[in-house]
Amino acid sequence: MSIFVYTENINGSYKKAAFEAVSYAKAVADQSGTDVVAVSINPADSAENLYKYGASKVISLKSEALKNFNAKAYAEALSSVVDGVVVLPHSTEASSIAPMLAVTKNAALITNAVASPESVSPFQVKRKAFSGKAFMLAEAAGNQVIITVSQNSFGVKENQISGTEETKEVSFSADGITVVSQEKTSGKLDLKEAEIVVSAGRGMKGPENWGMVEDLANTLGAATACSKPVSDIGWRPHSEHVGQTGKAIAPNLYVAVGISGAIQHLAGVNSSKTIVVINNDAEAPFFKSADYGVVGDAFQIIPALTEKIKALKGH
């Protein structure tokens, strides 16, 4: 049986998380000696974008009624075409779909997988647990397995294949939810997808000082994040709060400025591949969990660092 993968798109364009999920599904398929079938809802992008990561078939489910996100209807639509092992990203939307799919298919659900399976029969995979403080090797009973991949943990891996495309019209049953209004922070990098994140804490003293944090982020092509107290006081929006009670992220590079490195903060960011800490207190606990550190005043270091990175990029 093929490995199925849900390829999420935003306004028709595939998300990076979709490419990562296909890459993951391809690894599972190789282990299982089978192929990958990608399933999308109302994509506008070309299926070629998915063949590139190893999907040999792309099923596009079309429905005007599924234009807005709707977990239940999306789960229902997916459930009509998938069977066996199904891979989804652990994104905001897909992590609502996956549990519903698991109920419908009476399947084992393993969320937040961080690596390809250790075994496919029985299905055993390492997942994040205890809010980034540990890993758990989970085992699924049976061969109906729904798995969500922790974003940025497996990575996007090219694996060009030639594939075929199929389009299906689907119907859907209303779930009683009506969208009243939407507020999209357009142009901003999605925090969970970002390769680089610049994050700042109470050491920045006040919201008026975030300009330099944003400059550094823009120069690096990074998303911005913050510690919990910073969003509690209202210096930054809740959506930027990372940590045990906020978002868990795993970028390639996490730059922490004026953040002390409390255990609850670390829990959400310690999966980052490289961590740089900038703090004027040499005793700040964060230095123990960092790869690179600079002890000094953020107000001087940040603008200077931004200039140096601009110079590097200019070359």
Place this chain on the structure above:
Amino acid sequence: MKILVCISSVPDTTSKINFTADKSAFDKTGIQWVINPLDEFALTKAVKLQESQGASVTIVTVGDAGAEAVMRKALAIGANDAVRINTEPKDSLTVAKEIAKVAQEGGYDLILCGKESLDYNGGAVPAMLAQLLNQPFINASVGLEVNGSEATVVREIEGGKETVSVKLPAVIAGQKGLVEEKDLIIPNMRGIMTARTKTLTVKEPSETDVKVKAVSFDSVPARAQVKLVSADNLDELVRLLHEEAKVI
């Protein structure tokens, strides 16, 4: 209006997480248990609705007797009564099925959950519950108002937020924003005293079809010693990030 709040009991957020010598299980020695912080936002919202709309608030926990201290705290915060399903949680689906049974028997108008439990991090029970009950489901909620038989909910979506309206009954999973941090209720003496006399019903579990089991656990490996770079030598930091870490 009847509200059901699903509360999971998790290790205090400052806990060091250790495992038994054979790595097969979480070592509970010395652990302080707390209401899952995300559930605390849901519970506080429910208590506010109890005050403003005369709602009754029942909490439910799937857990062994060890969970009762945390449940009493939820009662002290203001829930009216509590139901405990007497079993160690095994996987999301069995937990969701046990709660679904409580929900069906009680006929609740609104079921509130946290978005994720901070121990197992499944992020799965609320959506499963909605699917089992065939009720609408709203995840990642950061705002909630109830008007009669309808609720207006603000939820996070990819790349932003949206406001939706939903007919009750519904399952809503949330986080900070349902109420603000400063609105969290610290139980007072009177709350703690009355909590002792509130009804806590214990029911036996009925679900046995476990789909996912933990084979082993591992701590996150420690990072190598930090490389400190002088604040006067940021060129070196840029070089290290570019040439050694290869991240810029």
